[in-house]
Amino acid sequence: MTAAQVFTNLSAWQVIAWGLLFFTALYLAGGFGMTALTRFLQRYGIGKVLDTRPLKPDQLQREWRQSFHSILIFGLGMIVPWGFVQLGWARFAANPSAWQIAIEIWGLLIWNDVHFWINHRLLHTRWFKRFHGDHHRSVVVTPWSTYSFHPVEAMMMGNVILLPMVVHDFAFWSLASVPVFSLVLNAIGHSNYDFFPAVGPRHPLAASRRHHLHHARPAGNYGFAFAFMDRWLRSEADPLPVRPAPARSTHSAP
Structure with missing residues (x-):
């Protein structure tokens, strides 16, 4: 029996239980893993902390x-894609090739952004910003900020696979990859660490720098892993001003 068949044959309560376990494991792995990685890199002088x-x-x-509240929403929300399959609104691809899965994952990565x-x-408009303030209370971000959402924001961010499911028959593993790479990229964005200081601000490897700037100056940098949406829609954040070095005294010591 394939993974898609196993998922389809689960009961509603089993889907919710597995969803809660899945998102809890993702959150813990992302938080502990990214914390350990940035401490290791800092110890060996690779990259730098963005906000000290x-x-x-x-x-x-x-x-x-x-x-914890977001994990509850994500876990309970697994009932929705499961329900789409049960109602016949969506189907999984039958016997997808490795190439098909790879192409679908790449397409979902772009759609995710x-x-x-x-x-x-x-969430930065007048009507919705009340739901985004909880997340922006973390000015100095941490890997534990990744799921730190108001419930409304969690529901908005957690429905990313629903539209793709109804327009294309994806492989099960392609759809299952979305919360995984989303958590990894989110943990990078909230790592408060510049892994590649030499690259430019639009480079994919500068995602943590762009999102750090968004928390420091919320008007701009609304993208996720890539910069293309902010670039096309002219919503790139202005860089933070460079702090001048303290002036040296010109008086000689007595």
């Missing part, structure tokens, strides 16, 4: 609490 200010006293506890930009831009 200390965290707010209750920041981590707040991020964990809000992320488009979907994120649209929803993120909405």
